[in-house]
Every structure is written in C-alpha cells, then in structure tokens.
Amino acid sequence: MTELILSEITRMAQGYCIIGLEPQGKAFRSVRPMPPRNYAWGHPWPHQRGDRLRFRLQSLPPVPPHVEDYRSAGAPDCPGKLPEGELLRCLRAAETARKTEELFGCALQTNPQGGGAAWVKAPEAKRSICGCEFRFVRFHWKLDRWRAELQLASGESLKSLPIVDRDWNDFLDDAARLGGSQSPQERVRSFLNGPVAAAVWKDESRFARLGLARPNPQGVCWLMLDSLFPLPKREWLAKFSEGPGTI
Amino acid sequence: MKRNERKKRAPGQLGALNARAVVEQGLRTMLPPEGRVPAENTDWIASGLLDSMAHSEVLVAIEKLCGVPDVFDGLPSGPPRSTKAAADCLAAAFSEREGAKLPAADAAEEATSSVVSVAGWGHSVGSEKVPAAAVEKEHGLPRDTILRRAGIESVARAAREETELDLAVRAAEAALARAGAKPAQVDHVIVTSETFLGLPSLGFALHRRLQLREDCGVLDVGGACAGLVNALFVGTSILRSSPARVVLAVTADVHGHALRPGQVDGRFAGLFGDGASAFVLRRMPPESNGAHYIPGEFVLGCTPSSSPSRLIAVAPDGQGGVQLEFDGDALGRAAVRQLDALLRQLEARSGCLLQSASSFATHQPNPRLLDMLARQSGLPIERFPVVCRRFGNLGSSTAGVALSLALEEQTPRASEHPGPIFVAALGPGLVLGGCVLCIGGHPPPSSKMKSDVSAG
Numbered sequence: 001m002t003e004l005i006l007s008e009i010t011r012m013a014q015g016y017c018i019i020g021l022e023p024q025g026k027a028f029r030s031v032r033p034m035p036p037r038n039y040a041w042g043h044p045w046p047h048q049r050g051d052r053l054r055f056r057l058q059s060l061p062p063v064p065p066h067v068e069d070y071r072s073a074g075a076p077d078c079p080g081k082l083p084e085g086e087l088l089r090c091l092r093a094a095e096t097a098r099k100t101e102e103l104f105g106c107a108l109q110t111n112p113q114g115g116g117a118a119w120v121k122a123p124e125a126k127r128s129i130c131g132c133e134f135r136f137v138r139f140h141w142k143l144d145r146w147r148a149e150l151q152l153a154s155g156e157s158l159k160s161l162p163i164v165d166r167d168w169n170d171f172l173d174d175a176a177r178l179g180g181s182q183s184p185q186e187r188v189r190s191f192l193n194g195p196v197a198a199a200v201w202k203d204e205s206r207f208a209r210l211g212l213a214r215p216n217p218q219g220v221c222w223l224m225l226d227s228l229f230p231l232p233k234r235e236w237l238a239k240f241s242e243g244p245g246t247i
Numbered sequence: 248m249k250r251n252e253r254k255k256r257a258p259g260q261l262g263a264l265n266a267r268a269v270v271e272q273g274l275r276t277m278l279p280p281e282g283r284v285p286a287e288n289t290d291w292i293a294s295g296l297l298d299s300m301a302h303s304e305v306l307v308a309i310e311k312l313c314g315v316p317d318v319f320d321g322l323p324s325g326p327p328r329s330t331k332a333a334a335d336c337l338a339a340a341f342s343e344r345e346g347a348k349l350p351a352a353d354a355a356e357e358a359t360s361s362v363v364s365v366a367g368w369g370h371s372v373g374s375e376k377v378p379a380a381a382v383e384k385e386h387g388l389p390r391d392t393i394l395r396r397a398g399i400e401s402v403a404r405a406a407r408e409e410t411e412l413d414l415a416v417r418a419a420e421a422a423l424a425r426a427g428a429k430p431a432q433v434d435h436v437i438v439t440s441e442t443f444l445g446l447p448s449l450g451f452a453l454h455r456r457l458q459l460r461e462d463c464g465v466l467d468v469g470g471a472c473a474g475l476v477n478a479l480f481v482g483t484s485i486l487r488s489s490p491a492r493v494v495l496a497v498t499a500d501v502h503g504h505a506l507r508p509g510q511v512d513g514r515f516a517g518l519f520g521d522g523a524s525a526f527v528l529r530r531m532p533p534e535s536n537g538a539h540y541i542p543g544e545f546v547l548g549c550t551p552s553s554s555p556s557r558l559i560a561v562a563p564d565g566q567g568g569v570q571l572e573f574d575g576d577a578l579g580r581a582a583v584r585q586l587d588a589l590l591r592q593l594e595a596r597s598g599c600l601l602q603s604a605s606s607f608a609t610h611q612p613n614p615r616l617l618d619m620l621a622r623q624s625g626l627p628i629e630r631f632p633v634v635c636r637r638f639g640n641l642g643s644s645t646a647g648v649a650l651s652l653a654l655e656e657q658t659p660r661a662s663e664h665p666g667p668i669f670v671a672a673l674g675p676g677l678v679l680g681g682c683v684l685c686i687g688g689h690p691p692p693s694s695k696m697k698s699d700v701s702a703g
Contacts, residue, residue: 114305114307144399190424
C-alpha cells in the first residue's frame, strides 16, 4: 500500500482527477493515482484535500509530461487527515518553481492575439504538476468558465488559467447562485476581485499548484490552476450576501 | 450621414469588414501554420480542430480583431463553434450596435454636445492603522509631536507587501462598481502618484490588473499632492475633445515604504499615510445629467519662483535614502495662503459661492493647517471631509479621498439639495489646481453669486 496526502482534486469533464504527495525523505513527490479505468474518478469523490489515502498502486510506463500517473487497483482507504497548514508545508517541499520556464521544464507558449491562456508542447515538458508562490490573483469569467490571472513571485503573469480546483469551483458555483438571476458573473467578479482577492493577498500561506491537461491531437498541453491556497472559506459567502465590504 | 439615416448592413458584412474574414483570421491564430481553414459549417470542436481551450482563445482573438470585447459571452446557445455561427454572431452584434459605433464626425459632434460627469468614485487606505503615539515612537519624536502639533490622530499605513497598485485597484474597482461600468468600457486611464517609482508605470500596472482593453489609453501625470486635479483635468479634457466615453482617474500613494524611520526627518515622514482614490468620468447627454456632479472650469497654476518653491525640496540622497529640506512653519503658512487664494479664484470663476458649498475636497497637509485654512477662509470646518486626522497626509490621494467621501455624502440620494463641491490642491513648487463640481453642471440658484461679485 502507498500512502499519499491528497493535495489536488480537480474538476474535469469526466469526473475528478486527483494528485497526492508521497514522502521522499524530507521532500515529497507528486503522484497521480488514476482509477482502474480512465483518468478521472467518478462523482461524488468523497475525500478532501489533506486526507491521508492508502492506494494499491501499479506503475505505468512514463509518458511525458504526465510522468506522475499511476494506476490504482481500487478505491483508497482513509486512515486520517492533515490540516491545511500542514498540507501546505508538504506542498512547498514538493515540486516548486519560481519562474514560468521552471514550472514544467520548458518555455510556456501563448497566443499573442488570444486571451492569454498558456500551453506547453507535450514532448518538451518534464512533468505535469508544479507548485509556485504568487503575489496576487485576479478572477475573470470568459465564455464558459472562471479563469484566474496569477502574478508569480518572479513578476511574470499567467493571464488566463482555467480554474479546475474543485473547492474553488464549488465556491464559485455557490457565489453564482447568490449573485442573482441577471448577470451573476459580473457581481461575482466584483466580489472575487474585491474582498476575496484581498483576503487571498493578505494570507501569507498563498500558494498555487499548476497542472497540465492531457495533450490534444496537436500535442498541446494547456496549463490549469489545480490548487489555489488559501482555500475558499464558507464565511466569505456570507459576506457576499451582505453586499460590499471586506472579509 | 446622420445616425438614423445609416443603411442596414447585409448579414455577414460589417461595413468594409467581412465577418467571415475576421473569424478566419482569428481561427488561424490557433491553427498550425500549414493548417487549413475548415468549411464554414464545420464544428471546430467536434471535428477535433480545436479543443475547448483553443476554442476560447480563438473567440477572444476574434473579439480583439473586431474590437468588440465580450461579443461571444452570454449567448443563449453558447459560444459559437463554427465559422458560420461566429460570423453570424458578429454580424448580428454589429447590427445591434449600429448606433453605438459612430463614425468620427458623429462622435465629435456628440463630444461637443454632451457633458462630462463624475459617474463613480471610490477610495481605499492602507490596511494598518498606526496611532500617532506609535508614529512618534518609531521616528524618535518627542511625545505629542504628531498628535498635538500636527493634529494627526493616526495614519493609515500600507502593509509590508501592499503597494500603490493594490490600493489603486481597490479604489478603481469601487469607482467602476459605483458607476455601473465594466473595465472593458474604460477608454483611458489617468494615474497620478507621488510615491510610485517602478517601471513600467503605475498606469501600465493598473491597466494590466484591471484587464482594461488593449486600445485603452494609459497616461501617468505628475503634480504630487496636486496630482488629483491634474488627472481630473486631463480626463475631463479628453472626454470633451475626443470620442472617448469613459475615463478612469486614479491617485495612489504609499509613503510608508519610502519615508522610513531613520532615513527621513520624522517631523516630515511621520505626517504621511497611504491611500488611493479613483473616479469614473463619463460623457453623457446633457438631458441626463441632473443626478450627477459635473466638473466645471478648472484653475491650474504655479506660484512665482521667488516665493514658496524653496520651502521644500526632496531628492534622492544617492545612498538609497531621501534628502529633505523643508521649513515646515513657512511651508504651512504658504500652503494655507495659496489654498485660500485658490478657493477664492474658483469661486470667482465658477460663480458658486464658497458659503454654498456642501464640501471642500482640498489637500490637507495636516489637521492643524486645515483648521487654519477654514478659519482664514471663513468656512465651516465640518464641510471638509476628515482625511488627514484619521489617515495622515496621503499625498495626491488626500484630496482624492476627501472628494470620494464628499461625493458619497452628497450623492443626490443622500442629500436633498447637494451644493457644489470645491476641489483644491497644491503640491511642491507650489503647483496648484482646483475645480468646482456642481449637480447638473451649474450651481443651484441659492449658490449663485451676484454679477458684480463674480466679476472680481
């Protein structure tokens, strides 16, 4: 059995992709346990970030950049849980980068005429998950989903990261429900970029994990925002209902 | 050609612009160089040409190419997934917006026949409140120097990682929300700060953070404590002389990071706090201005070089610090004298009596000098929004925060008969500027001066 600390739960079309941290001495490495079939675990996924999960894992031939992939023989056991602060300590001891080119071991590409979403070429990337410190986050709704702009500690910006983090997506769904029937996104956007962004900014634990989607037929892997710490707090939504203000 | 005489465009045609050509150009930005453009009814995603992320990038590219942000957002049938669907969508949007996209001649005519109003406002201050006693202690000043001599009870100080940009964004978001405007509607952003030293400019950084349009102009203006008036003057002038409809004017100052204890005389450094303010200026038809404050004539100037310009000099000392020379008492007297003269000049130019003003959004070097100004000008101190006593001297943002507070208090909903607001500020030099804001652009009858007085 391999024990992992559950660090990522990302919402995908087919279900949830998860990543856990496996201790390696004083450091950690990321492991992506996949269900016996397919990439994603079905709905509902009963576990939370920080849960200690025991898997029966089987290694797979490494296919860059998704070198963290393992096949699980079944559903995991959960013998315990780590608090968010302890999970963050472990994440900072796993794969991290300061500059964008260090994230996946290759240069990021963007369409200068597009919306700023970034990708890498699958054969060039060395891994598919990496953590980074960031200075600030901004949220925007474009076309069909919430996206985030992150400015990294290096000063570089990632302008349009689709948010796939399950906890943030649940939070955004709840906020949209409170946003009213007319243009809820606009109200939610003000809330996110006002009090929520300020609360994130003030939180010294802020940390992000960026992941790569599976390569498309052209061999392009898009960057995604897998985790954004601090995780959203339920009480922020109460403030949203009350109107403008600070959290 | 008059707007109502304009011909309807045929579907698929955007005047000279062909919708399909625009769509294909956008599509090519995400196709491999050798990639062929698909047939017009081909579903980009189902055919495997684009994945969902590339699809979004293509649509954004098309929006940028045709200059209409968000044209594909919120469609009942979802974002278009074929060349034909996207081209039809563009054609429909252009047809709907026919009246909004004016040729230059119409726009110029509209510019001269419309008025500029303050449609939104907001401010933010540093998140840490530092009591005067703590300021005195950290600067090694005798007890009560800041509290008693200057009258400052506390200063608002930015947290260690809080910057001019963070404060500016908060103020700007509030102003845009108040105006009911989206960042994508802003045509120009005018920014002033007496403390920001970064490159690219604060205006650039704000443009990025607010995700303003790529064709939104960015202009950083100076003036130090008088910077607010300069920004409002430039913004108003742009709206009065160009097709632009929305200008965002922003001040942001973080003194705490530069004026550190031990590096600058505490009697000077201890007076300052950190803050930002923002104002949305919007062009609107004259008939719809009854509910908004309208900037009237501006007064800008600079005192003769023989007088107070030598009262303060701040320059880098070459060792990472700041060299400061100032004569506080003389500077204070000069500031009060000049602000009083400026208010009287504004009174004469605008035809609005000072006594009828609902608020005076002036620079406030410190509360003691503000009291002196109120006494010298014979004005009730209650009409000066409290800024420096609670937050310290905020540089260009002092008058900005005062104006934001004044507008909040005097918004027609909050006040039955809102009077004019006098804005007056001065900066080192002394450079000075002011303007009068009136509801509907002209003072209420009770505030009008007699003609013989206005002639003075």
